[in-house]
Amino acid sequence: MRKIFLFVFFLFAGNSLAQEVRDLRILHWNDFHSRNMPYEVQKKKDGETTRYYVGGAAGLFGYIKQNMNSNTIKLHGGDEYQGTPISSITNGFSQIQFLNVIKPDYMVLGNHDFDYGYWMLDSAINIAQFNTLGGNVLRENINKPYASLTGFKVVNDIKIGFLGLSPEELPTLTLPKNIQGLRILNTDSVLTEGISALKSFECDLIVLLSHNGIEYDSIIASKFHKDIDVIVSGHDHKALSKPKIVNGTLIVESGWGGRYLGLLDIQVDIDKDTVISYKRELIETVLDESVTDKDLQAFVEKMEEAIKPELQKVIGKLEIDWDKDKNLGQWQADAFRKKTNSDIAFLNSGGVRKNLLAGNITVGDIWEINPFGNTINLIRVKGSFLKEMIANHLKKALEDYEKNGYYDYLIVSGLYVEYSGNEMKEGKNDFLKSVKADGKEIDDEKIYVIATNNYTATQINKYFGNLSEPITPEETNIIDRDLIIEAVKEAGIINNKYEDRILNIDELKN
Structure with a gap:
């Protein structure tokens, strides 16, 4: 459908230079692992250690709102579940309720999202007010994907196609009983099918959400760079301050636990279906009462209060x-x-x-x-x-x-x-x-x-x-x-x- 060329690196014009060029902002996070409350981290510099708090669901949401504009999409790279007691006690339903407030446009399912059993994940997805992806996981009894492989959205006249890959190694990343009756499909075949489906929408941009890690996603980019423009990665908890570029495909990831929010501004020539420039920022979600979303924080605290x-x-x-x-x-x-x-x-x-x-x-x-x-x-x-x-x-x-x-x-x-x-x-x-x-x-x-x-x-x-x-x-x-x-x-x-x-x-x- 296209061949992507990045003409400009780290230079981003505030205003589009031609009418066919459109701006898009991607805000993304991954591997949140139910870190709903702010937590303490430390940094060492010049022999001195500084401790401070970051993250939390309300803190992350506050930074998301602070960095949103009218041309923004919000993407979740998977593994919302597991990491704190509230997730285990509620079988993940706490996290779905919080995400229903944040409302990512799309989330790919990670391995830990299956840890309470796919049947519990089914129930959680039924109340989700956001889209989930993971079309390489097959329900064998009905021969249908567990979650959608593709998605589509128009933002600022940019027709955006989405693909979602859960971990290829899912069978070894959770207990066998949690995914009994599910099977992982061949990655290349699934992506070929998904790209073909998105071509019917005449997409200007294709974004892959993949919970497989940077190295694996680099291999994907080397094979599918003519069609996939951006990969939002997760699984290996890497915080990339600048994208990894493989044959013109931008790969981004933002650490884990909500400590960082990834921001990727790109300009897309919608006539040529080409990414012409990008700007990357990795925002640390340092605890700041003026940024934290007060309503979500109250919701989190109420849920945590009982335990x-x-x-x-x-x-x-x-x-x-x-x-x-x-x-x-x-x-x-x-x-x-x-x-x-x-x-x-x-x-x-x-x-x-x-x-x-x-x-x-x-x-x-x-x-x-x-x-x-x-x-x-x-x-x-x-x-x-x-x-x-x-x-x-x-x-x-x-x-x-x-x-x-x-x-x-x-x-x-x-x-x-x-x-x-x-x-x-x-x-x-x-x-x-x-x-x-x-x-x-x-x-x-x-x-x-x-x-x-x-x-x-x-x-x-x-x-x-x-x-x-x-x-x-x-x-x-x-x-x-x-x-x-x-x-x-x-x-x-x-x-x-x-x-x-x-x-x-x-x-x-x-």
Whole structure:
């Protein structure tokens, strides 16, 4: 339908120079994760740390209203659900009610939006006063898309077509029961179909909402740049201060948790169906009473009020900042192992959702760190099979990183591993140099008990690839969040430091 050329970079004329040129403003956010209340963040500059509050549903809405003009569209890159107690308690309905106030023009469904089961999402969408996209998810029983693939809107005489892609890896990103009966369709086929449908509307601009992350969306742009002009991305929580440009397609993303609102001003030649200039801004939603929408804030506070007393209970004290990817994840894995009297614990890093600054630890903090309510499973394996699992996980992590630019690695407890990354890349089978449990080398014939969560236990192939034997998890029905709350209460004061538990010995040589 068109070929897109960007003639002007970072130069944006206030007035259109020709009548066929039209202005459009795109306001976008993604991965809000039910961060309805403002939250504290910190920045370090010149050795000094500054703490301040950002976000919240009312704060984000205030910044949206402040930056809207008559030529604005509002787009949501997915994952509105999961992250705070209110979302879990209401099965996501709280978030739909807030979005009914903000009214995005379109929202693509992310993986966490399916976390309460697609049937609950069905009910929520039925009351939504905004459009949802996700046409690559098929309902197998009726052979129809779960959500719309395409959308259309005219703004300032610009005919805009919309496409929506939920995560291609949805089957490995939520519990299997949540999407039973749903199937992911081939991305290229779906986009080809959607673009063909939008051509009938003679669109001047096509915008893709994709909850697949920047790297994946870059591949899409390389294939479909002749038709897709802008990609609003989500999933990998990246805050892009300037667009990533792939063959003329603009890719934007605005972090997560409502900390940033993305703004993209573009000029479109509607005669040539061409984007001729753009201007990008990433707006930090710093708490400002003059900006916050008072009505929505009152609505949020009223909804939160009923659960606030329980969530504000102080259960421990943190003397050192917790990093979810480091010492926080390790502390939780240690708690899993201790509480279940296991030899080893595995915890997927993607399941630990929030860092925590030093200070009091509340019940609400643990809810936000562990929002999914996963249960603890036990796995019993021989030492030789445990080594196979570890070797496969390291190879799988490398493969995923090279493919996607990130991976959901396992945090371990009770385990110490040394391996050669160079030998692993060379395809050698003996790259594991030392595997110890409780300080002793693994005994190939001994049975070891592993504690993990039911998400990891049901996604064995995702974390361990193809194993030589099946794994049969044992359900304990212990909710991970409850276990951690109890563990924090018992510890009282926490100051654990990060430990190197899986070590690439080649990095020590460099």
